[in-house]
Amino acid sequence: MALSLIAVLLLLVTVLRIVQLEKRSAVRSFLAFPVLALAVLELADLFALESFWPARDWKRTGLFVEALLPPLWLLLSLTYARELPERGLTVRTRVLLACACLLLLVPAFLPVTSFYYAPDFPVEPLLFLADAGFYFYIAILALLVMALINFESTLAHASSEALWRVKLDIVALVATLSVLVFYYSNALLYRSINMELVPLRSFVFIVASLMMLYARTHWRGSARVKVSQAVLLKSVVISVIAVYLILLGLLGEGMRYFGPQFPRVLTLALCFSGGILLLLLLLSERANREFKVFLHKHFYQSKYDYRSQWLGLTQRLATFDYADELAHRVLQAYCEIFGVRGAALYQHQKGVGWYCVGGLLELEPMAETIEDDSPILASLREKQWVFSSSDANPELTEADRALLARYDISFVIPLSEGEALSGFIVLGAQIVPDEQYRYEDFDLMKTIARQVSVAMQHQRLSEQLTQAKAMEAVGSLATFVAHDLKNLAATISLVLQNAGEHIDNPEFQKDMLNSLGNTTKKMQGLIGRLRNLGESELLQRRPVEILSLARRCAEMVQGRTIDVTGSCQMVLGDAEELQKVLLNLFLNAVEASAPETPITAEVGCNASPFIRVTDRGCGMSPRFIRNDLFVPFRTSKRTGLGIGLYQSRQIVAAHGGRIEVASVEGEGTVFTVHLPVAQAEPARGCSAAA
Incomplete structure (x- = not known):
């Protein structure tokens, strides 16, 4: 009775502590619910055994709680300390949880007598199972074993950093599940539930509660384990658990021949305590390292499995997104492979003559920089080998020895690029202080360092390439801006050329002001687009009468007459963007033609509206049209930038149209722009244009 009361109290305290920490950290889990269910089950069984309030059917209450245990523990085992996919649990997992929840219907619709009969209960706390109770407890046993396997899988896939955070919790949960599996295994072995084992169950609940409470007195947050196909300790843990359960079963059978029940419960409690200690031992970094060193020393030719x-x-070096993550993965690999408690990465700073920390893992923050002329670095450059602080090292200064002692540095591994020392990796204290490191260890350290150097070079070159592409994009943007400014400047230049002769002409003054106003408006629009750079620029599609638009663009070209003819056609487009296309075609025609040669623009419709610009200029070769005409930054003009036609085709394509070109060298060029027709009636716009 005392053990059960203590167990209930500690389980409730654990629930409150879990809820308090989760509320404070804004992290939610399902851990509190199974622990609360255990407290209610423990209380119901205690009241049933001690005949408290006999009018209340406490065993029926216990049946409902027992039916609730499998879905709660399955849900906890699938989510606790795990990194779930974006879609959440898989469909198969959800179906399994739904099937587990169906167990709640069994005690809801069946009477207690369908589960068991107990003629002398509670004098003899033994429940003989009927068929319904037998299959009910077998289902509970199977689902709890699934939860136990899920927890083992979480442990198997946890990194050393994640394992350090969650191992006490998971060991406590595994111990709790193990005692429940042992408790319900009587249903399979003897077709009965022996409630004499309730004190054993209470004892394990007490130990598990204390472990979880202790973990929360030193709480540093939970972890997220990504379960993948890489299994590290799975075979070892399963083998140990199998041997342990077999021995536990043999001990359970042997205890039937020993006196009163108290020694049996005590012995079994010691067995479960030993199992918990054994599991903690398996998860201890030092114990694992010592065991590995012992095996390789006495049973293997090589200390390391080089292939694995x-x-x-x-795999570590192939999957990273940024330089800091690469440094973290490298340092984590060194810590796990060589059995040290922390590591740091130093990288050379060009032009300043020292090395500084570029990455840190499980070490006291190292703010020191190391000068180029340090004896440690001189040793690395001269020997091109791993520096060990356990060697004599007579060349070290007192400052160097103080640095090594302060951070408990055991090894320094050089990182080289050609003949230059680009950096080095510092390893912290050994997990096993008396472990002897030999040539095989140093050779593997150097081999890994060479691979790490290559990965870091690739990362640095990738960053430089990204910066170069960014600068190239800036240069391309500047070129496009310069092209628009060149066209605007050409318009102003033509106005100034004619102002000397016609400045006194009122009509010229009116045209000049109109041209300058349009040019200023375009400059302001260009500045506005530069301010909103990076935002998506959508076309302002409206019905546009292109004959009037072509005439306005022709008037903007000062100093040359462009003959615009044709019929009124309405298209759906952005008038400002289409004006850029026409101005570019007109200016190209002016630049390609002699002053006296005609330039014409025809507006018509042939299945779709079109604008055809014809000049009698120098023309273009078929090779230039095929390879260079619409390619940015390629031009046949001495002062051109090579982006006008590229930009024009992009604008026309955005409208759903196309540009066609026909040209003969020495005879001239014809550009035809096809645009989609607008649904609006063109008559009114044409009359206004006329």
């Missing part, structure tokens, strides 16, 4: 180490390192 190489595959693991390649």
Whole structure:
């Protein structure tokens, strides 16, 4: 009775502590619900055994709680400390949880007598199972074993950093599930539930509660484990659990021949305590390292499985997004492979003559910089080998020795690019202080360092390439801006050329003011687009009468007469953008033609509206049209930028149209712009234009 009361109290305290921390950290989990269910089950069984309030059917209450245990523990095992996909749990997992929830219907519709009969209960706390109770508890047993396997999978895939955060919680949960599996295994072995084992269950609940409470007194946040196909300790843990359960079963059978029940419960409690300690031992970094060193020293020719180490390192270096993540992965690999408690990456700073910390893992923050002329670095450059602080190292100064002692540095590994020392990796204290490192360890350190140097060079070159592309984009933008400004400047230049002769002409003054106003408006529009750079620029589509638009554009070209003819045609488009296209075609025709040669623009419709610009200029070769005409930054003009026609085709394509070109060298060129027709009636616009 005392054990059960203590268990209930500690379980409730654990629930409150879990809720308090989750509320404070804004992180939610399902951990509190199974623990609360255990407290209610423990209380119901205690009241049933002690005959408290006999009018209340406490065993029926216990049946409902037992039916609730599988879905709660399955949900917890699938979500606790795991990195879930964006879509959440898989469909198969949700179906399994739904099936587990169906167990709640069994005690709801069946009477207690359908589960078991107990003629001398609670004098003899033994429940003989009927068929319904037998299959009910077998289902509970199977689902709890699934939850136990899920927790083992989480442990198997956890990194050393994540394992350090969650191992106490998961060991406590695994211990709780193990005692429940043992408790309900009587249903399979003896077709009965032996409630004499309730004190054993209470004892394990007490130990598990204390472990979870202790973990929360040193709480540093939870972790997220991504379960993948890489299994590290799975085979070892399963083997240990299998041997442990077999021995536990043998001990359980042997205890049937020993006296009163108290020694049996005590012995089983010691067995479960030993199992918990064994599991903690398996999760201890130092114990694992010592065991690995012992095995390789006495049973293997090589200390390392080079194939698995190489595959693991390649996978780490192949999947990173930025330089800091690469440094973290490299340092984590060194810590796990060589059994050290932390590491730091130093990188050379060009032009300043020292090395500074570029990455840190599980070490005290290292703010120091190391000068180029440090004896440690001199040793790395001279020997091109791993520096070990356990060697004599007579060349070290007192400052160097103080640095090594302060951070408990065990090894320094050079990173080289050609003959230059580009950086080095510092390894912290050894997990096993008396472990001897030999040539095989140093050779693997150097081999990994060479691969890391290559990966870091690739990362740096990738960043430089990204910067170069960004500068190229800026240059391209500047070129487009310069092209628009060149066209505007050409308009102003033509106005100034004619102002000397016709400045006193009122009509010229009116045209000049109109041209300058339009040019100023275009400049302001260009400045506005530069301010909103990066935002999507949508076309302002409206019905546009292109004959009038062509005539206005022809009037903007000062100093040359462009003959615009044809019929009124309405298209759906952005008048300002289409004006850019026409001005570019007109200015190209002016630049390609002699002053006395005619330039014409025809507006018509042939299945769709078109504008045809014809000149009798120098023309273009078929090779230039095919390879260079619409390619940005390629031009046949001495002062051209090579983006006008490229920009024009982009604008026309955005309208859903196309540009066609026909040209003969020495005879001239014809550009035809086809545009989609507008649904609006053109008559009114044409009369206004006329």
